[in-house]
Amino acid sequence: MRDQNLLHEIQPEDGNEPLLSLRGISKYFGGLKAVDNVSLTIENGELRCLIGPNGAGKSTIFRLITGYYRQDSGDVIYKAKEISRLQPFQRARLGLSIKFQTPMVYQDLTVRHNMWIPMQRIYKREAIATEIDKYLKLLGLLEVGEQFVKNISHGQRQWLEIGMALSVKPDLLLLDEPTAGMSLEETQKTAQIVKDLNRDGMAIIVIDHDMEFVRTLNSKITVLHLGKWFAEGNLAEIESNEEVRSIYLGKK
Amino acid sequence: MKSKNIFSTLASRLNGPQSIGHSPVFWTIFIIFIVLLFCFPLLFSEYEVVNLTYFFSNLFLAMGLSLIWGCSDILSFGQMAFFGLGGYAYGIIGINLIGAVSNTNLAFLGGILIPMAFAAILGYFLFYGRVSGVYVTIITLVSTLVFETFMAQTAGPQWAIGKALLGGYNGMTNIPSIQLQIFGLNKIFDGIPLYYFVLILLIAVYFFLRYLVNSKYGNSLVATGSNTLRTEMLGYDIRLIQVIAFAIAGALAGLSGVIYVAWGHYITPSTMGLTTAALPVIWVAVGGRKSILATIISAVVLQYFAQYLSVTGSEYAFVILGALLMFVVMYVPQGVIPPIANYLNKIGKKRSVGEPVCHEEGERT
Numbered sequence: 001m002r003d004q005n006l007l008h009e010i011q012p013e014d015g016n017e018p019l020l021s022l023r024g025i026s027k028y029f030g031g032l033k034a035v036d037n038v039s040l041t042i043e044n045g046e047l048r049c050l051i052g053p054n055g056a057g058k059s060t061i062f063r064l065i066t067g068y069y070r071q072d073s074g075d076v077i078y079k080a081k082e083i084s085r086l087q088p089f090q091r092a093r094l095g096l097s098i099k100f101q102t103p104m105v106y107q108d109l110t111v112r113h114n115m116w117i118p119m120q121r122i123y124k125r126e127a128i129a130t131e132i133d134k135y136l137k138l139l140g141l142l143e144v145g146e147q148f149v150k151n152i153s154h155g156q157r158q159w160l161e162i163g164m165a166l167s168v169k170p171d172l173l174l175l176d177e178p179t180a181g182m183s184l185e186e187t188q189k190t191a192q193i194v195k196d197l198n199r200d201g202m203a204i205i206v207i208d209h210d211m212e213f214v215r216t217l218n219s220k221i222t223v224l225h226l227g228k229w230f231a232e233g234n235l236a237e238i239e240s241n242e243e244v245r246s247i248y249l250g251k252k
Numbered sequence: 253m254k255s256k257n258i259f260s261t262l263a264s265r266l267n268g269p270q271s272i273g274h275s276p277v278f279w280t281i282f283i284i285f286i287v288l289l290f291c292f293p294l295l296f297s298e299y300e301v302v303n304l305t306y307f308f309s310n311l312f313l314a315m316g317l318s319l320i321w322g323c324s325d326i327l328s329f330g331q332m333a334f335f336g337l338g339g340y341a342y343g344i345i346g347i348n349l350i351g352a353v354s355n356t357n358l359a360f361l362g363g364i365l366i367p368m369a370f371a372a373i374l375g376y377f378l379f380y381g382r383v384s385g386v387y388v389t390i391i392t393l394v395s396t397l398v399f400e401t402f403m404a405q406t407a408g409p410q411w412a413i414g415k416a417l418l419g420g421y422n423g424m425t426n427i428p429s430i431q432l433q434i435f436g437l438n439k440i441f442d443g444i445p446l447y448y449f450v451l452i453l454l455i456a457v458y459f460f461l462r463y464l465v466n467s468k469y470g471n472s473l474v475a476t477g478s479n480t481l482r483t484e485m486l487g488y489d490i491r492l493i494q495v496i497a498f499a500i501a502g503a504l505a506g507l508s509g510v511i512y513v514a515w516g517h518y519i520t521p522s523t524m525g526l527t528t529a530a531l532p533v534i535w536v537a538v539g540g541r542k543s544i545l546a547t548i549i550s551a552v553v554l555q556y557f558a559q560y561l562s563v564t565g566s567e568y569a570f571v572i573l574g575a576l577l578m579f580v581v582m583y584v585p586q587g588v589i590p591p592i593a594n595y596l597n598k599i600g601k602k603r604s605v606g607e608p609v610c611h612e613e614g615e616r617t
Contacts, residue, residue, distance in 0.1 A: 066485055092487035104485075106478040117475040118486045120468050168486060 017080045019044045019172055019203050020065065025074030027060055034060045036227040037074070042172065042205060047198040049214045050207045051238075052224035053247060058207045059101055061224075062174050066098050067091045078172070097170035101177050101207075103157035105149050105164070111136070112145045114160055118167045135163045138193070154181045162190070166197070173197070173204045179213050191216040223247075266462050275597070289451055293444045302515075305447045307555040308454055309515055313508035314535050314551040315461055315544050316501030321533075322541035323465055324477035324497055329529045330374065330392030331505040333399045334367035336524040338506025339513040340403070340418070341366040343427040346514075348414040355433035356514075363510035364503050371502020375495040382491075384480070396529045403521035423520030430514040441514070450511055454548075457504065461544050464500075473497055527570060534577045540587020549589060 020042040027035040035057040042048055050058050063069045065076060067088035076084050083091055106114050115132045123131055136142045139159040144152050149160065162178055175194070179187040191213055198204050198219075208214055214221065214235070221238045223231040225247050231238060238244055293301045313331050320326040342363030346356045374395060378388055407420025418424055430441040430449065441449040464470050475483040476490045484490050513519045522528070532551075539550025554573065561569035580588065 068481070068485075087489070088484045089487050089489045092485055098485050100482075100485075104479060104482040106475060106482065108478055109474070113471075117471060117483070120471055121487055125468070164482075164486065 016043075018042060018077075019046070019079065021075075021077045022061070022065070023075040023077065025061075025064055025071040025076060027057075027064060027069055028072050033227045035064065035071070038224070038227070038229045039074075040222060040229070042203055044171075044203060045198070045201045046203050047194070047217060047219040048205045049217060049219050049221045050205055050224065051209075051211075051214060051221060052230065055226065056224040056230075057227040058224055059176055060227075062098060062176055062205075062207065065091075065174065066096060092168070095169075095171035096174070097165040097168050097172070098174040099158075099161045099165040099176060099178060101180070103154070103161045105157055105161050107150045108148065110146055110148055111141055111152065111156075111160055114149060114164060115167060118164050122168060131167070135167055139163045140189075155183070155186055158182060159186075162193075171203060173202055175204065175206045175208075177208055178206065179208060179210050187213050188216070265466065266459065267466060286455065290448075293447060298443060301444055301447045303559075305450055306512070306515055307552050308447075308450045309511035310508055310532070310535075310555065311454055311548055311551055312457060312511070313505040314532050314547050315457060316504030317532050317536045318541055318544050318547040319461060319465070319473075319504075320497050320501045321536060322543065322547070323470065323473045324494060326477070326494060326498065327386075327389045327533070328392040328498070328501065329389060329533065330371075330395045331501065331532050332524045332529040333392075333396040334371055334502040334505035335509040335512070336399060336403065336519065336521070337367040337370055338363040338509030339519040339523065340424065340509075341506070342510040343424045343513050343519060344413050344416040346428045347416040347424075347426065350428045350431070351415075353433075354431065355438060356428055356431045357433055359428075360430060360432065360510060363513075364506045367506030367509070368499050368503035371505075372495060372499040375498035375502075379491045379494040379498070393529065396524050397526065400521045400524040403524070419520075421521060423518050424513075425518045427513045427517045427519065429517070430510070446511075446515060453507075453511075457507075458544065458548070465544070469493070469496070531573075534573055537577055538580045538588055540590040542586065543590055543593070546587055546589035546593070550587070 018041045020040075022038060022040040024037050024039055025035060026033065026037050038057070038061065040061070050061070052058055060069065064071050065078075067083070067086060067090075070084060075082055078091070078096070079094060081094075083094070086094075106117065109117075112132055115135060116128060119128050119131055132145075133142070136145055139162065141152075141156060141159055141163070144156060149157060152160070158178065158181060162175070165173060165175075178194070179190050182190065187210065194204060194206065194217060206214075206217065206219075218235055220234055221232065222229070223238060223241075223244050230247070231241055231244050233241070292304065313335055317328065317331050320328060342356070342359045344359075345362045346359035349358055350356060374392075377383075378391060383391065403418065404421050406418035407422065409417070411418040411420070416424060430446065432439055432441070439445070465473070472483065472488050472493050475486075476488065476493050480490050509519075509523075512523070535551035535554050536547050538554060539548075540546035554576075558569045558573060561572060584591065
C-alpha cells in the first residue's frame, strides 16, 4: 500500500488537470511532524473522505489548503495554480470554502445575520433575504432565523456553518467533522445533502470519525496516520485492509 | 422592499442590525431632539452654548471609537493621539496661512487628513502584521504617550514651524477660529455660529456612520470583529477592512481635535495624557459601545457630569468616572443605553414588512 504514495508523486501531468493537488506537503510544529510528505489529488466534482485516528494530521491538511498555515515544504496546486503564497481570503475567493471542526459562527449575531455575511459578497442586497430563506429551509433552520447564535443548539450551529460555507457556492468544499454532535437522523440528512451537492458537481472533502457516515457517503477514502499518507481506496478496500484496522484498534 | 421610491431606499440603508432605533416613534423623538438642539442658543445663555459646543467637539472622536471598538472589537487608546495630531496640524497650518489667505480651509482639511493618514499607517502595521486584541490596545496607548512626551519637550524657539511655536508643555496659542471660504462666502465660526457648525457636522457624521455600519462594508466589519478567522475564510480581506475603519476613526478624532483647538484657540500636550486617553473609552463603554447613538448620549451626559463634579469642588471626578467604568464593565458590559432601548423597543414593537429580513431585527445590541 505504501508504494502507492510514490506512484502519486511521479504521476505524469495529463491534459485533465485535477482541481486540487497536494504534492509532498509537510508541516512541522517544532519537532512534531503534523503532516509529513503527503500527496493528495482531488478531481473536479470528486467526493473524498479523509479518515485517520486522532493526530493523523487531517485538520492540519485542511488548514494548509485554506492557507491558515503555510506548509514547510511541498506544493498546494488548486485550479492549476500554485496557491501557497495566497492569503486565506484570496483562496476563498477562488472558490474554496470550509466548515471548521468546532462551529465557527458569529455567536453574537442572529442566524440570518450569520448567513447574510457570506452572501452579501456574491448576491445583490435585494436578493439576499430570499436566498437566505432557501438555505435555512434546506437546513431546517427557518424557525430559529431570528435567534442569536449563542441561543441555538450545537447541532444547529453545525448546520448553520455548513450553510454559510455552502452559500458562497464553492468549487471545493472542506467539511471538518460535519456530523460531530449530531443525532443519527441529522447525520443521515447531512449525508444526503453532501451527496446531493456532489451530484450537482461540487467537489467535497470530508473529514469524519463516524464510520457509519463515511460508509453512507460511499466515496473514495484516504487514510492518514501520524501525519503520513497511509492508504487509499474505496470503502471495501479500506475496510478489508488489515493495516488500517490495526491502526484504528491501536495495534502495532 | 415594498415601495421603490428613493426615500424608503435611503431610509432602509440607514437601518439595520447595527443600529438601535428605527421605528417611527424613534424618528419622531429623534427629530424633536434635533429641533430642540437647534433652538438651544435661543433658550440658554451664550456660556451654555459655548460649553455645549465643547462637549460636542469630543463626540466625533467618541463616534469613531464606537465604530472600531463597538463594531470591530478594536479597543484603541490612540484616539487622543489622533485628536492631538489633528489639533496641532490645524494650529500649525492655520497660524501660518491665516494672514495670507484669511481662511482656514487648508488647516481644516489638514487637521482631518493628517491624523487619518497616520491612523492608516499605524493601522497598516498593526493589522497587516496581524496584531490583535490587547496588543492593539497597548500599542495605541504607547503611541499616545510617545506623542505626548514628544510634544512636551518642544519648548523653546527652535521648535517652531513657520510662525507657529509648538510651545512644549505651555502649548500652542493663538490658534485661529475656523474660517471657511466656500463658493465665495467667507465665514468665521465662533461662539453661536460655531455651535451650529458643529451641530450640523455632528448630524451629518452620525448619518454617515449609521449608513456605513449597516452597509455591506459595515457588515463585514462587524463580522471581522465577531470572528476574524471565519470572516477571512469567507473571502474577506480582514486586514484592509480593519485599516479602513481605523483610518476613519482617526479622521474623526482629528476632526474633534480641530474643533477643540478652534474653539479654545490653544492646545497643550496634556490633551494626550493618560487620563484624557482613558476618557473616551469610558464614554463609549458606559453608553454602549455597539451603538453610535448610545455613545453620543453617554459622552454628553458624562461630560456634563464630570464638569458638574469639578465645578462643585469635588476633586474626585476622575475617581467617580473610573468607578462608573468598573461598575459598567462588571454588571452591564453591553453598556447602559442598549438595555433601555431594548426595553423601549419591546413596548412599542412594530415590525416593518418587506424590509430585508436580516435587517428586521433592529435591536442587536
